[in-house]
Amino acid sequence: MTTPTLLVLDAEPPPRLGRLTGRVRIEHADESTLAERLPHADVLLVWDFTSHAVRKAWPGAGPRPRWVHTASAGVDHLMCPELAASDTVVTNARGVFDQPIAEYVAALVLALAKDLPRTLEFQRERTWRHRETRKVAGTRAVVVGSGPIGRAIDRTLGALDVTTALVGRTRRDGVHGPEDLDRLIARADWVIAAAPLTEQTRGMFDSRRFGVMQPSACFINVGRGPLVVEEALAEALRRRWITAAALDVFASEPLDPASPLWEVPGLIVSPHMSGDTVGWRDELAQQFIQLYERWEAGQPLVNVVDKQRGYVPGH
Amino acid sequence: MTTPTLLVLDAEPPPRLGRLTGRVRIEHADESTLAERLPHADVLLVWDFTSHAVRKAWPGAGPRPRWVHTASAGVDHLMCPELAASDTVVTNARGVFDQPIAEYVAALVLALAKDLPRTLEFQRERTWRHRETRKVAGTRAVVVGSGPIGRAIDRTLGALDVTTALVGRTRRDGVHGPEDLDRLIARADWVIAAAPLTEQTRGMFDSRRFGVMQPSACFINVGRGPLVVEEALAEALRRRWITAAALDVFASEPLDPASPLWEVPGLIVSPHMSGDTVGWRDELAQQFIQLYERWEAGQPLVNVVDKQRGYVPGH
Numbered sequence A, B: 001m002t003t004p005t006l007l008v009l010d011a012e013p014p015p016r017l018g019r020l021t022g023r024v025r026i027e028h029a030d031e032s033t034l035a036e037r038l039p040h041a042d043v044l045l046v047w048d049f050t051s052h053a054v055r056k057a058w059p060g061a062g063p064r065p066r067w068v069h070t071a072s073a074g075v076d077h078l079m080c081p082e083l084a085a086s087d088t089v090v091t092n093a094r095g096v097f098d099q100p101i102a103e104y105v106a107a108l109v110l111a112l113a114k115d116l117p118r119t120l121e122f123q124r125e126r127t128w129r130h131r132e133t134r135k136v137a138g139t140r141a142v143v144v145g146s147g148p149i150g151r152a153i154d155r156t157l158g159a160l161d162v163t164t165a166l167v168g169r170t171r172r173d174g175v176h177g178p179e180d181l182d183r184l185i186a187r188a189d190w191v192i193a194a195a196p197l198t199e200q201t202r203g204m205f206d207s208r209r210f211g212v213m214q215p216s217a218c219f220i221n222v223g224r225g226p227l228v229v230e231e232a233l234a235e236a237l238r239r240r241w242i243t244a245a246a247l248d249v250f251a252s253e254p255l256d257p258a259s260p261l262w263e264v265p266g267l268i269v270s271p272h273m274s275g276d277t278v279g280w281r282d283e284l285a286q287q288f289i290q291l292y293e294r295w296e297a298g299q300p301l302v303n304v305v306d307k308q309r310g311y312v313p314g315h
Helices: A032-042 A053-057 A083-085 A097-113 A116-124 A146-158 A179-184 A207-212 A230-238 A280-296 B032-040 B051-056 B081-085 B099-112 B115-123 B148-159 B178-185 B207-210 B229-236 B280-296
Strands: A005-011 A026-029 A043-046 A067-070 A089-091 A138-142 A165-169 A190-194 A218-221 A244-247 A267-269 B005-009 B023-027 B042-047 B066-068 B090-091 B140-144 B161-169 B188-195 B218-221 B244-247 B267-269
Touching: A005 A032, A026 A032, A032 A053, A043 A280, A043 B244, A053 A097, A067 A280, A097 A116, A097 A146, A097 A218, A097 A244, A097 B099, A097 B115, A116 B267, A138 A146, A138 A179, A146 A165, A165 A179, A179 A207, A207 A230, A230 A244, A230 A267, A267 B115, B005 B032, B023 B032, B032 B051, B042 B280, B066 B280, B099 B115, B099 B148, B099 B218, B099 B244, B140 B148, B140 B178, B148 B161, B161 B178, B178 B207, B207 B229, B229 B267
Parallel strands: A005 A026, A005 A043, A043 A067, A067 A089, A138 A165, A138 A190, A190 A218, A218 A244, A244 A267, B005 B023, B005 B042, B042 B066, B066 B090, B140 B161, B140 B188, B188 B218, B218 B244, B244 B267
Antiparallel strands: none
């Protein structure tokens, strides 16, 4: 048996791969060399998950890896019709980001309820300004996205005595279908987007949806930027259709310094970091190693993405 | 039976007292008139809990009210040796602030773990700066103060999978005694002060205590300002003995615009608002009405403060 070739698309090399020494030939590629090296790889590890290079290089000539793993929850940055139609198995980092993102969402919900951004503003001005804040217990949240991240958000907010509703692609036990979305967000205090980017979810938070929300509602996106029509959100905040919002993901990342989003009143902008807690790169590398050892042993892979739907189905 | 006189120390009159129409003669006092009116009151309602007027007026001449209720959890602003030695019953607003303060502490813990203050700073500078943040689940908190507020903080942080330890005045079931404090804070990620101000707790967070904490620790005070030696905390933050802190209460309130505390690196300053959620004044008034109706009916009062200890004892 020949030694398999693992091609790693990276800006900085991942840790932990030393564990595979002697069992695999490791090659690296960047955006400029990926197309040329792809035909010689058995496995592709997409470590630089900010890159769209796979989507560009995949349709080219020559053989293709039998397995692609991405060190991310979303797969929108690498999927293309040719990859979807191929026999190549795609796996993702399902699980690593669930709890960190759930905590991040809880941090935003509590910070908005307790008016923390304004507290920090008043502190800069050395102004003592007492305000009444909101109790979180007993408020209502709608979490859009019923995968492991959405479910972790649901659990964490539930632990704070928030009444939650999960919305998924189809109605099932404990999960609402898209047909309930407008009714649910119309009375929600918190609307949280944690869905994968698919043709069904692209642009789902548009002017009409922000118009359905209560004036006291806050909107949070930790899924993918294009779930939201950004100009519509900015307009909804300026017109006070809703009270506040927080975006951790954007249609274009990093967000352009010239973007008007930085200064929309009531909007918190963060740099796509909700899931990235200390040690996350190490966890991602360990997860890949475990998957690799299953693949090497001929065992079935886990975290296998449904390439038509764009996420790992189940539950 | 003559109609009793209820004297209300207020800056703005409380809501709901209309319910007592015809059953009580309501008089109002401010700092300048309290001493003169005190001898004619059967009951004193300390609605303006920021005032220290009771402590000043109480030792004067003449009869004194048989019952004093304060619309606050702490009683340090009204207690004096003469009141403590008297037969007058003192009650407080135990219960109203528990859940709001617990949520406020959770908001601070999560905001610090997720580096939210710096995110807002980078946003103002239109700077996209990815950072790794901390996972809250699995971290350790020490909550100093084992009354209903401390216990609510303990439960809320526990719901976020933080490992918590409660420290009270004496060791008992599920509560550590002061003898464990240094050992516990030496390995805590979060040290939270939620104790009443008494002779035992005054200045308990001093240079030595901040020196015992880990460099990664964060300190939060939602109890009373004088629990903390403020200059010692500022120094601990400047020297990076600890990572961050949040003060909602201060030795002198409102905090002087000239105070150096406004600009201590890593310190969040908020204006004594942790417990004050929308509707809180109404809740405080309702709580007083309920107590008044017990008193009127000759039933025993609840929320009775141990005037020697300075808080309501017992679970």
